[in-house]
Amino acid sequence: MAVSSVNKHVERKLSHHRSIDIVGYQRSDGLYDIEAKLIDVKGIDITTPDRPDIPVGESLHDMTLCLTLDTTMKIIDVNTSMDATPYNTCPEVADAYKALIGERIGGGWTKTIKILFGGIKGCTHLRELLGPIATVAFQTVVDEECRTKDYQESMGVFKAMVNGCYGLKGDGVNVARLWPELAEPFTEISPEITE
Template sequence: MSKRKLSHTRNIQVQAFEREDGLWDIEAHLTDKKHFSLGTPDRELITSDDYLHDMCFRIALDLDMTIQEVEATMSDTPYLRCPDVLPNYQRLLGVVIGPGWQREIKQRLGATEGCTHLRELLGPMATVAYQAITDAVYRPIDYTENPQIFKPLVDSCYGLDAAGDVIPRLWPEFVEVKTN
C-alpha cells in the first residue's frame, strides 16, 4: 500500500430509543473533521481539532412508522446561514417511512430546501427505525410462528435470497419449486 495521509473523517451514529409514551426516538449524530486547517467566508479558521460539521437529528415515530416529531440542530457548520434551513424539516411531520420514502424526502427537502448532510442521515435513520420498531412489534415472535409477517424479507438481499440456504431453513413454504 502507498503511504497515505488522513484528510477527512466523518462519523455517523444512529440510535433508537423506545419511549414511555409509545413513540420511538431515532437519533442521528454526524460530525466531519478535516485533518488540516482551513477557512470559509464565515469561519476564518477551522483547525483539525474543530468540527466542520456537527449536527444532530431526531425523529419520533409511532408503530406505523409515521413521523410525529422532528428536531434538528447544527452546532458547527461551515456557513452561518446553514441553520436557517432547520424549520424546513418540520415538513417531515406525518410522513411514513416505507415505500417511496426517498422520493418523499427529495420532494420535500431536495436541493436548497434542505441540508445535504441531514438529508443523507434520513436513510440510515429509516433503517434503524425499521430494525428497532419491527423487533419491538414482533418480539418475541419466533421466525416459524407466523411466517407471513416475514414474507416481504424474502429476496430483499443476498442473505435472504430464496434460492440460497437461509430461506429453505427458515421458511420452506416460501421457496418456489422451479420447473423447466
C-alpha cells in the same frame, strides 16, 4: 501518516473524516426515536467566511436529526440540531425537516426526501442522514414489534423481507431455515450453450 488497513504498503494522510452514528431507541410512551448524528472533521486547518479558524480535529459539521416514529413507521415528530456548520445561515433550514411529520418510512421514501428537501429546500448533510435512518428505523421498530408478537402476526413483516437482499433471497438457505413456508423453489440458471 496512517497506513491503510486495505493496502499495507500505502501511507495516507487524513483529508476528511465523516462519521455517522445512528441509534434506535424504544421510548417509554410506546414510540420510537431514531437519532442520527453526522460529524465532519478535516485533516488540515480550514477557514470559511463565517468561521475563520477551524483547526484540525474541530468539527466542520456536527448535526443531529431525530425522528420520532409510531409502530407503523409514521413520523410523529422531528428534532434537529446543528451544533457546528460552515456557514451561519445553515441552521435556518433545520425547521424545514418538520415537513416529515405525518410521512411514513416505507416505499417511496427516497422520492419523498428528494421532493421535500432537494436542492435549496434542505441541508445536504441532514438529507444524507435520511437514507440510513430508514434502515435503522426498520431494524428498531420492526425487530421490536416482531419480538412482541407471535410468529403468525409477524409473518407479513417476514414476507416483506424475502428477496430484499442477497442473504434473504427466496430460494436461499436462510429463508428456508427461518421461514420455511415463505421459501421459494430453487431455480438454477443454466449458462447458454453455444456451438
